[in-house]
Amino acid sequence: MKPARFKYANPKTLNDALSLRAEYEDESRFLAGGQSLLPTMAFRLAQPEILIDLNWLHELNYVRLETSGAIRVGATVRHREMQVNRLIIDHQPLVNEAVFQVAHQQIRNRGTLCGNLAHADPSSEMPAVMLALEARFHAKSIDTDRWIEAVDFFLGVFETALEGPEMLIEIELPSMPERIGTSFMELSRRPGDYAMMGVAVVLTLNKDGTCANCRLAFCNASDTAVLAPKAMASLVGKPVNEETVRAVANIVQTELDPPDNINASSAYKTHLAGVLTRRALLKAVERASGGARAAA
Amino acid sequence: MLKEFYTVTTVVNGQSYKRVIEPRMSLCDFLRDELDLTGTHVGCEHGVCGACTILVDGLPVRSCLMLAPHADGADIQTIEGLANEDGELNVLQWAFREKHALQCGFCTPGFLTTITAFLAENPNPDREEVREALSGNTCRCTGYQHIIDAVLLAAETMRADK
């Protein structure tokens, strides 16, 4: 239950961290909050020879509002910041709502948003949130610099589009124009546990109150966070009410095929996906039409 | 740039320490084995039980999921630092005794540190909020109800004392 021996690097600049990673690509790992990597190392499922600790990189510790209205979150920003940061609360209510479902407070005080996304656990909340929001992922190595769309980032269980020596240096959360309502809902065994099923909703309304755009992303429904494109398309142009939302939930239940796990069977998870979709859409439409979002 | 040993300079319960350690050492082992502060308990060593919770710069964290180098420059409080200066139990500790919120006591240091930070942020919680705040800590003895009672009593007493 003790990690294997490793050599430790505590670079103070992004450039140093990326150089180290380029030099020791195969034998090194980045350490962010350590809330997923350190348990894996304690079990010796991971035994990196070199650990590049990002905790001393103060230059990536920011939550920033861009002139476009988008928010950027740097690689060392912890989950806790998503709970308390004014910019997140005001501009990214979906991230703020969902983070309270990520683990327990002790873990949120330490784990990072980017580390969570780089880890790419399909039962994590935030990958689904990023898919729903159409967030963008900024990947950088000493020789490369590129942006990856959320739909292209998650490739499989613990597998992302990051290549070789790339670091996820920041996330961009797009701005939320008028008449958008969001909602995150999940069911888990205890508060803080991974969800048995969870849904992130981003709903945009037309002026007449009908649905202009609808994004539904699910956690723990596949080997990555997934969208339900047929269900999403089915709502466009329609009013959003009990009846139409029920129809969307039915489509979700045919579209998803979640794997069984120890906490819930596939059938139960499918059932939950429908129930949560219906409730989350009704919450989102209430917020989009003024209610909670205007009050916040 | 690659280190096999690391010099940690840190403050724990108001006292400064400096130690040279292997960077793979967890922060809980550092506290227990290097500083002889054995009040921080180690249950699972992989982040699920909460027994090892300590306060780093005022916030509760799992000390088994931090490396000893992360203590460098930090201000840490452990269970040993919670009692009043004269050694008397503080209000929260008193409430735990009052309400029978511990049996074997193995989990207690983790609960007390977690709740210390929780009550600082939320001095007037309801029962549901307390349950949520305790969700990251496992207790095999008490069944939790008495722990919740103790937190509510402590909160009430602290508010009255203000």
Ligand SMILES: Cc1cc2nc3c(=O)[nH]c(=O)nc-3n(C[C@H](O)[C@H](O)[C@H](O)COP(=O)(O)OP(=O)(O)OC[C@H]3O[C@@H](n4cnc5c(N)ncnc54)[C@H](O)[C@@H]3O)c2cc1C
């Ligand atoms: C008891 C417990 C319960 C939990 N419950 C939940 C839960 O309900 N929902 C949930 O989502 N999570 C949960 N977690 C996991 C938690 O959210 C972690 O914080 C998160 O998964 C990883 O973030 P980190 O910063 O700790 O990353 P680390 O553990 O430091 O790293 C994780 C992985 O990502 C890599 N990495 C980190 N940062 C970068 C980067 N910037 N660029 C490239 N690669 C990088 C690392 O090399 C490693 O492979 C739980 C953890 C525990 C211990």
Ligand code: FES
């Ligand atoms: S010993 Fe750290 S959480 Fe169990």
Ligand code: FES
């Ligand atoms: S009192 Fe025994 S584990 Fe909590």
